[in-house]
Amino acid sequence: MSYYDLLPGTYFDPTYAAVIKSLLIGDNVLLVSPYGFGGKTFFNFFLSRQKTIDRTIISWSNNLPVKTLLKQVKENHRRGTKQIVIMRQVEKIDDLPVLLEKLNDIRQPNPQNTSYLIITDHRGLTDIDQYLAGFNTFFSSRYLLGAFDFEKTTENIRANCLFFGWPYLPQNDKKVFQLSGGIPRLIKHIYKEINESQLTFEDPSAFLFDQSISFQLQYLADLIMKIDPNYLIKFGILDAKKKIKSELLAMFFSDLQVKIAKQNFAELTRAEAQLFSLFFSNPDEIISIDRVADFLSISDDDFSLWAVYKLIARLKEKIKSKYDLVNLKGRGYKLGFESR
Structure with a gap:
C-alpha cells in the first residue's frame, strides 16, 4: 500500500473537495503550494483516487515532454472525451504563458470537456502574471495549500508513523507542531530525527543539522526575505501578528540574519x-x-x-x-x- 493510500479521504479537505467540484464543472484550477507544503502529495493523492472521478485523468510533471502532453490532450478533446489534466512543477517551464495559451486553445469548442489542475509553487500567488494565457485569464479558481493546523498536523504524524513504522506518541504532537509550524516537510523530518537519530526536544537546535530540515528552512527564509508578509500569512508561515509560527524557522532565520550581517x-x-x-x-x-x-x-x-x-x-x-x-x-x- 502506498503512502497516499494511507491518508484519510478528508486529508486535504476542504481544499480537495473544492478543487474536485471546480474541475467537474469545467473550471481550470490553480493550486498554489510552496515547496514542502504538500503539492507533490496532493498530486499523488489525487491520482490514487482517480477511480472515484468520472473523468479521464491525464497526469504530467516536468520530466515529461510537453509536446506529448499537448498531442494526447488534443486528441482526447477532439473525440469528445471528458478529461482532467493534472500538472505539477509548471514553474520550471521556460515560457509558461505560451503553454497555457496552447492548452486553452485545445479546449475550444466545448471547454467544459477539458479542465486543468495545475499545481505550482509560491509564485502562483506572488507572480500571478506568469499564469495568464496571453491576455486571457486561464484559471477560474485558485486554491492554496498552507501550513497545517494542529489537527491536520496530528493526521500527518499518524500517516508517517504508519507508513514508516515509527511508534506514534501522542505526547509529541504539540511540540512537533510548535517546532514545525504545521509545515508538512518539517513535520515529517522532525519525527524522522526523533525516531531514527534519537534526537529529543531538549535541544531543538540539533534538528537544524538535518540536511532536509535545513534545506526547507533556507527556502522559507528566502521567502521571508523576498515576498510581502501578507502572502506569508496566507501560506501560514507567519501568524496574524506577522510572527514566524515555526520555532525552528524562527531560530534559523535569526541566525541567518546575524550571519549575513556579521560577514x-x-x-x-x-x-x-x-x-x-x-x-x-x-x-x-x-x-x-x-x-x-x-x-x-x-x-x-x-x-x-x-x-x-x-x-x-x-x-x-x-x-x-x-x-x-x-x-x-x-x-x-x-x-x-x-x-x-
Whole structure:
C-alpha cells in the first residue's frame, strides 16, 4: 500500500473537495503550494483516487515532454472525451504563458470537456502574471495549500508513523507542531530525527543539522526575505501578528540574519543586522518603508515609524565604507553595491 493510500479521504479537505467540484464543472484550477507544503502529495493523492472521478485523468510533471502532453490532450478533446489534466512543477517551464495559451486553445469548442489542475509553487500567488494565457485569464479558481493546523498536523504524524513504522506518541504532537509550524516537510523530518537519530526536544537546535530540515528552512527564509508578509500569512508561515509560527524557522532565520550581517559588518546591533540582511538579500531592489517595518516586526516587537527611520540612519552610517543606502524620496531605500 502506498503512502497516499494511507491518508484519510478528508486529508486535504476542504481544499480537495473544492478543487474536485471546480474541475467537474469545467473550471481550470490553480493550486498554489510552496515547496514542502504538500503539492507533490496532493498530486499523488489525487491520482490514487482517480477511480472515484468520472473523468479521464491525464497526469504530467516536468520530466515529461510537453509536446506529448499537448498531442494526447488534443486528441482526447477532439473525440469528445471528458478529461482532467493534472500538472505539477509548471514553474520550471521556460515560457509558461505560451503553454497555457496552447492548452486553452485545445479546449475550444466545448471547454467544459477539458479542465486543468495545475499545481505550482509560491509564485502562483506572488507572480500571478506568469499564469495568464496571453491576455486571457486561464484559471477560474485558485486554491492554496498552507501550513497545517494542529489537527491536520496530528493526521500527518499518524500517516508517517504508519507508513514508516515509527511508534506514534501522542505526547509529541504539540511540540512537533510548535517546532514545525504545521509545515508538512518539517513535520515529517522532525519525527524522522526523533525516531531514527534519537534526537529529543531538549535541544531543538540539533534538528537544524538535518540536511532536509535545513534545506526547507533556507527556502522559507528566502521567502521571508523576498515576498510581502501578507502572502506569508496566507501560506501560514507567519501568524496574524506577522510572527514566524515555526520555532525552528524562527531560530534559523535569526541566525541567518546575524550571519549575513556579521560577514560584512561585525559591529552591527541585532536590529541593524536584521535590516542589513533585508537590503543585502534584495540587491538593487527598492524597499518601501512599510516593508522595512513589516520585516522588522517578524522577529521583534513592532517598531514605530520614527524608530525605523532612526535605525535606517544608523545602519547607513555604519555601512557607508562599503555600501550606499540610497533614499529614493517617496519610494523607499535601495542598497548600492558600489564601493566608495
